[in-house]
Amino acid sequence: MEPFYRTIIGVARTLFAAQGLKFTITGEEHIPATGGAVIAINHTGYMDFTYAGIPARATKRYIRFMAKKEVFDHKISGPMMRAMKHIPVDRGDAHESYRLAVEALKAGELVGVFPEETISRSFELKTFRSGAARMANEAGVPVIPMIIWGSQRVWTKGHPKHLGRTNTPITIKVGEPIAPYEPASEMTAQLHSTMEKMLHEVQQDYVHEPGAYWVPRRLGGTAPTLEEATAQDEAAAAERRARKAREKAERERARGGDPGTSAQ
Template sequence: MTVEPVYSAVEGIARVLCRLQGLAVTRTGLENIPPTGGAVLAINHTSYLDFVQAALAVGETKRKLRLMAKTELADNKILGFLMRGCGVIEVDRSAGAEAFRVGVDALRRGELVGVYPEATISRSFEIKEFKSGAARMAIEAGVPIIPVIVWGAQRLVTKGGPKNLGRNKFPISVEVGSAIEPVEPADALSEILRIEMDAILHHVQDGFVHEPGAYWVPRRLGGGAPTPEEAAAIDAQERAKRAR
């Protein structure tokens, strides 16, 4: 196994920070992460930090996660250094074909590539509609897609929510689902993936105590989060504002 000092250091720091926060992390389904070979890990997106829990779960299997992340993050010198050291695949949304090619090459080399098929954080904390990039990469590289659900990380920090980065002792669950073979067409594969991730999310939520009216709890479960329709309207307003 190739030694990657930056990745190992970042992983170690992340584990220490989780302990300092007192996070009660439960990880299930790790046997579904292949010991060798490439795979797309499709992760739900509710928090700015859910990738940390996904990567630490992968680390339990002695493997590394190559996350796809927007290239603007690398404009920060420190963050850019860490991203390069961790093998992050940068995504320029104005030139997506290059990121797609780099992702497929990584999969063919036997890497685990982490993708957010929802593309942006779900304000409703439900599974949103998917982009087809994850499915298309899996088909092109001939590798499976593995669904990964992270639940509870939205309490730490999420879009429009408070930051709770101290010793909060929040429970967080990570569940890895069974591999989905890369069947064509991509749109059908994306829908299969979305249905599977939605089912896993509901299963994980069943084991949680959800505070009535809490901002981090979906409306479906009695929480104060926007409904999917309300969240979509907020996202549309933000896109229009950026366009102006």
């Protein structure tokens, strides 16, 4: 029993009810009642991790999500994340987060990962990182694919959040476990193919608004194509690197003083 995690889930369910969110969930039986497993989830919105834990409650289990270290550094969210045994991911030291995830899997935990790493602006599946497959192989546990669709309507990258009573339908589909096997690259390719098929299946039964920003171009929406979204991601990443370089240079100047000033 985990009173704090259970309380947070209760608060989340109250919030979901207040928002009028309408969940359609299938495949909960694929979440194991015991033992470790990697839960691989697609990523279209900021609230995905709150929805991804719902199917696991069918077996009264909790998912330990891998999340950005910045969330753990926050004075409010940090203690909460640690209390729920989530796993911090430091982009500068990925090895440590990987080690912690494997340890959790070997201890019989469910570890939630987003193989795309960041939100997909196109709402199509981006290229997957191989971390989920590598962790599964090292820990000797399966990877369970999960698709969430509709969460981008609540809050996604580059668009206003809609946290009021929107009555938004959200579909969650859990797929059959994929047993670990080498090489990890082939397992990752299978995972991507499986989740893409699941995504298309879920979309067939979902009502999409023509021309809406949250609808993929392929389905008549105005979301960027996967290629356009990739270019946007690359531009944003380049800007982050440039900003970090500027901040580092400013810190170094502050420590060493301004040579121009000392020479005057």
